[in-house]
Amino acid sequence: MKKYLVGGAVRDQLLGIANEHTEKDWLIVGSSPEEMLDLGYRQVGKEFPVFLHPGTQEEYALARVERKVGKGYKGFEFDTSKSVTLEQDLSRRDLTINAIAQKNDELFDPFNGQVDLDNGLLKHVSVAFVEDPVRILRVARFAAQFKAFGFKVAHETHQLMKDMVVSGEVDALTPERVFKELDKSLAGDTPAAFFKVLSACGAYEKVFSPLKSCPPQNHQNAFEFLDNLPTSEPAIKFSIWLKDEDPKALDALCKHIKCPKKYEQLAKLVNTTYQFATKFKTQSSDEVFNFFAKTDALRRQERFAELLTTFALIGIDVSRIVELKDLLNAIDTSSLDKHNIAQVIQQQKLSIIEDFV
CATH class of the missing domain: 1.10.110.30 (Hydrophobic Seed Protein)
Structure with a gap:
């Protein structure tokens, strides 16, 4: 039974990338599910045996070969017998730069992944x-x-x-x-x-x-x-990517790829409001009121902040929008007539917007 570090951790190390987020993938050659269980590892995964280390909880996979039997990435049969060699396992990996194994300080590189790393090539095995x-x-x-x-x-x-x-x-x-x-x-x-x-x-x-x-x-x-872009938030970049798409196509895409609600909601808001925001200074008070209502700016403040960040990243001056939002946020509801409070607040907002515009 031999243990090797494989995949991204080896690749990034050779590239000189100190990436604490790179998961360590461990490969076991010459073992069996029974032996791993006897050693205290816990099996996870149904398609092929992957085990969690009893101490570190890192994943250890048995060396395997595979045979295509159907469509897609699930259409495979696997052989994880003790006879599967290190080279056989590495031969099934996607790219040569990901098919390098390391044991202690020794590298095993049967498909010249280091050459492709040096040449900057993404090349299939x-x-x-x-x-x-x-x-x-x-x-x-x-x-x-x-x-x-x-x-x-x-x-x-x-x-x-x-x-x-x-x-x-x-x-x-x-x-x-x-x-x-x-x-x-x-x-x-x-x-x-x-x-x-x-x-x-x-x-x-x-x-x-x-x-x-x-x-x-x-x-x-x-x-x-x-x-x-000066943001690390994928949802914002997702929204910028889709800002000029047809709204119906955007809706269909979000359903098609089953993206999270956060992505979908922000993308749709950017898509339907960014043109309005480019001309914010010339909009009527009713249009501005509808903009703040549509974006739910005062209740969904975190999302609205992301919307403004997205506007700013595509070159829109949001200073006036921020200034008005702060004025609306400053409404003291405790001093308002509690009879028909919702209508009173709405009238107060509209009054502030009219004065601002």
């Missing part, structure tokens, strides 16, 4: 790459994650991704997995590469099918407006 559609999303996400290092998708890997779109394998992606990879990409500094890679291989229109056609791709990345 084998043609078995085409059997798992999630790999299209992962390659796009790694292109975004490692853009600062100059990583590009290898030509032959790009061709395999195009083949997966044509064959329909990409259609087996689940909404949960699409959103997970999208969210990880938006959380980084340079998510534009995620969208460009998907667009270049034809997957963008498939993965985000409710949206209008992807902007034409050339050497210029049509999604660069999402890069290097």
Whole structure:
């Protein structure tokens, strides 16, 4: 029984990235589920045996080989017998840079992942790459994650991704997995590469099918407006990405990828109000009143703050909106007539807005 560190932790270490958020993936070669259980590990996962360490709770997976038997990333049968070798397990991984194992200070790199790390290449390990559609999303996400290092998708890997779109394998992606990879990409500094890679291989229109056609791709990345924004909040970048989409298409996309309510609500507010906000100084008092009512600005203050942050990031001056919001927040309801209080508060708000406008 031998234990190896594999995957992202090894890759990031070789890249010189000190990432405390990178999960450590451990691989066990030459063991069995029975032996792991006898040692005190707790089994999780149904598709193949993964075990939690009794002390650290880190995940340990048995070395395995797999055989494609159906569509999608769940369409596999696994062999986790003691005879499965380290190289066999590494051969089933997506990219060469993720197929490096480490035991103590010794590296095991049968597919030249270190060479591809040095050359900035996202390159598949084998043609078995085409059997798992999630790999299209992962390659796009790694292109975004490692853009600062100059990583590009290898030509032959790009061709395999195009083949997966044509064959329909990409259609087996689940909404949960699409959103997970999208969210990880938006959380980084340079998510534009995620969208460009998907667009270049034809997957963008498939993965985000409710949206209008992807902007034409050339050497210029049509999604660069999402890069290097001074926010780490994925929901805000999600909203900026979708600000000019048709509202019906936006609604359909949110349902299609099952995004969280927070993302959906903010994206819809940005989509339907940002044009109004660009001309805030010229709006009538009734229109301004309706804007504050529609956005539920005074009750949902955290969400409204995110809306204003989003406006500011796309170049809208929000100073007047903030000034008026503060005036409305300062209404002293204790001094108002309690008879028909809701109507009285509404009249007070409208009066403040009329004076402000």
